[in-house]
Amino acid sequence: MPPVDVPDLVERARRGEHRAVARLISLVENGGSELPAVTAALAPHTGHAHVVGLTGPPGVGKSTSTSVLVTALRAQGRRVGVLAVDPSSPFSGGALLGDRVRMGQHATDDGVFIRSMATRGRLGGLARATPQALRVLDAAGCDVVLVETVGVGQSEVEVVALADTTVVLLAPGMGDGVQAAKAGILEVADVFVVNKADRDGAAQTARDLKHMMSLGDAGSWTPPVVSTVAARGEGVEELVAALDAHRAHLDASGERERRRIARAESEIEAIALERVRARLADVRGATGLVSLAKRVVAGELDPYAAAEELARGAG
């Protein structure tokens, strides 16, 4: 492969060239030697995009909601990025593409950038490259980037950690208010969507959520509850309005800046720890760790003492 002209790629991505955007995301996804140069070149051009995470149980309509949101945002002339994070399955051998098909209508729209990122079977959710991919879409001038996860939820927490605004989707019949509370998702929602609002129980689900919101110490922002029928595009204007209202709240309250700084802290720390991890691996070698682990399993050594030995080796 010829060497990559990173500044040129970034320049072309900033002009909205789809191929350059795709190439940059591949570079950050592959995590090769160009990565530091790519992130350095992107850095001055980020901070514009409103990152919206969509999360919720499987079957709730995340993909459909994402697609109709794209349509609504495009109708307003906004540039939109979509990052769909798919767990890869040993049964399909790659990202599950069914939902991407529904995105087909946007494939030829110059103002839409769609990218599936497979987590490649790595449990733990979002590809490590996702924050960098967001930077690429941000630098490419996206006004809004939608991050959608596929799955029961191993990626939910990471979406929340990345997003300015977290949308939690629920549907009637998928569990009452107590279930939602058990799900631990009430506290992460900035906006609730009750999708499939034409079904029995939808009004009750929305009322339950509103009631629970009224009980909580919600601070200066009370998450609104928007009812949608995404498959027919109903309620999507209201959802866009709720997203914009939250963005305005984030900006006005200084919360967006605080969240972005907290995210940057985590990102920096994660990269630094990754480097240390690599150094630990170098010093001890895989064999060293395995032999420590075997002694722990045999009950000869406890994990703290083993960690001490590992860290000493890398010190």
Place this chain on the structure above:
Amino acid sequence: MPPVDVPDLVERARRGEHRAVARLISLVENGGSELPAVTAALAPHTGHAHVVGLTGPPGVGKSTSTSVLVTALRAQGRRVGVLAVDPSSPFSGGALLGDRVRMGQHATDDGVFIRSMATRGRLGGLARATPQALRVLDAAGCDVVLVETVGVGQSEVEVVALADTTVVLLAPGMGDGVQAAKAGILEVADVFVVNKADRDGAAQTARDLKHMMSLGDAGSWTPPVVSTVAARGEGVEELVAALDAHRAHLDASGERERRRIARAESEIEAIALERVRARLADVRGATGLVSLAKRVVAGELDPYAAAEELARGAG
């Protein structure tokens, strides 16, 4: 507080004294200065328990299934531990206790150890202390330890990482086979349970799962699909038999040893990284990281260069 006599506590826990077990779990949960001494004293007494993780979408009946499993295992004279990992909610101010009430019937049984661990609102799932709490229950002579999560799934991946045997619970009407595949949980299941098997569509759900299992490259173990009505105790004997069969398979194939070594590796590495993280924090101070993060947010610095600075400071 008087100093803790760790060897005495561990000795009493090994004799099955509930108070000693509870005290040890509190010690590892609090992560105080006794932690290394506690894990060192536990180390020679672990490796016996069969750790079974129960996971699945909210509303599928995880708590009820756990409770009836306890009953069935106790009827066979086995000693049972239960770790219920609850996300704490800002609305309840602590772990959600509703499900624990159903465990009440076991509260006076000397052969059952039940512990709720709240993740204290920390996104990221299982308390860091969970592996250590498992060691306590293991050393206390539990034959089986059931680890149950509450939630959409931020803890699922961590349960899988801890368990010898992962049980994935589904229920009819919670999504068809494609939804299960999207959920990315097919690949982590050692045993499937279709709970609420008296409902419409249960047989179809079970058939779908069996069909998908037959398509996959399942290796030497094909996850069985057990139908249960946990609320009435139906199918629970079959579930116990499936758990035992998987345990026997793990032992016979050497897979249990491999999984335990891999788990010990992760645990050692996590503790070592935690120490490094603490060192990074010491050296740079919170202010140092925040100022780097602010420069990243301002686009003056990219995260890789910031991580470089952070790591240099701690070098």
